[in-house]
Amino acid sequence: MEIVASKRVQSIGAYAFAAVDEKVAELKEKGITPIDFGVGDYAEPTPVLIREAAKKAIDERAAYGYPSYIGAPEFRKAVAEWTKKRFGVTLDPAKEIASTIGSKEGVFNFHEGFVDPGDIVLIPTPGYPPYKRGTLFAEGESYFYRLDPNNGFVPDLDGIPADVAKRAKMMWICNPHSPTGAVYDADTLKRVIDFCQKNEIILCSDEAYSEMYYGDEKPHSVLEFSKDGVVGCFSMSKRSIMTGWRCGWYAGDERIISIFKKVKTNIDSGTPTFVQDASVAALADEAHVDKLRIETKQKRDLICGALVAAGLPDCAPAGTLYIWQKGPEGMSGVDFATSLIEQAHCVVTPGEWLSDELPDGTNPGAGYVRFALVPSLAECEDAAERIKKLKL
Secondary structure, three states: OOOOOOHHHHOOOOOOOHHHHHHHHHHHHOOOOOEEOOOOOOOOOOOHHHHHHHHHHHHHOOOOOOOOOOOOHHHHHHHHHHHHHHHOOOOOOOOOEEEEOHHHHHHHHHHHHOOOOOOEEEEEEOOOHHHHHHHHHOOOEEEEEEEOHHHOOOEOHHHOOHHHHHHEEEEEEEOOOOOOOOOOOHHHHHHHHHHHHHOOOEEEEEOOOOOOEOOOOOOOOHHHOOOOOEEEEEEOOOOOOOOOOOOEEEEEOHHHHHHHHHHHHHHOOOOOHHHHHHHHHHHOOOHHHHHHHHHHHHHHHHHHHHHHHOOOOOOOOOEOOEEEEEOOOOOOHHHHHHHHHHHHOEEOEEHHHHOOOOOOOOOOOOOEEEEEOOOOHHHHHHHHHHHOOOOO
């Protein structure tokens, strides 16, 4: 019997981490443990108050059975209260909020509710891979739009052809943007909303990093300016060091949320209720978020300062937990990543692996690497000293 993967699965290329993995293995054989800036998963534990809330909830929810597909009422109420406090936006917990099993599941499956074969989804590049993967599995077509580094990585709306905009069903933005670290101002968000409403495009704003910012002004939510044809996608993962807990939500236009709820009901059984209870406790506390933000900024300043000392451009991000670092002129992101492994024993992600080719054939990730600021502060201090000595 021959076993053949579906055409969808066959079309998914594997990330080319082989060469980097080989270098890591070589270092380990020599007794050197690399510092891993590759995957965006915190080294720090989930805060105690969240873990204690989960322990209590496990007993309280002992006989509650399957969780709600769309989020427990208590969780959706807590989300609405947090949204009002954080963004000044009023949400109806019953109609305008639906829980997700973290951000990735929500992003991937969201397309199933709206994208028909041949529909176009507008996707930023570089960007989060599930935007593209979800489009593929919904049998849509991805159109990658430019994020120009000379213009603060804001979406190049003028570069999207009129015929593409006419066929587009959805558009993804990410604010603060992963992996560039750009934070979009109110005018940028309003322009994107106007573009989508003019072309009757559902706007999906990935705001998983809304609490990871380093300036005095907090990032805006797209929901502050409109809910008409607009939804925001949120996650507990980066805000509260809950990457392994898998809890997030969508909020916005109740017509869109209603359709997404139908998708959710047929795909999964929801986030465990005790995890939602822990998230309620997390949303009620800002102290741990402030502490994480301060520590991440310290890491950012250490690594960016070291990169500048090594003769590289200052690419300090305004938000997220990533540094989207431009390498030496003419050097590929893969070669830059290899140099960092060999000379500084730091593992990073080549930019080419987080980007897709634009219609003009260029890859906007070429020559970049991504640092995820997840090692400990002590490890970042160690890495900074190594990076300062780079010879590129």
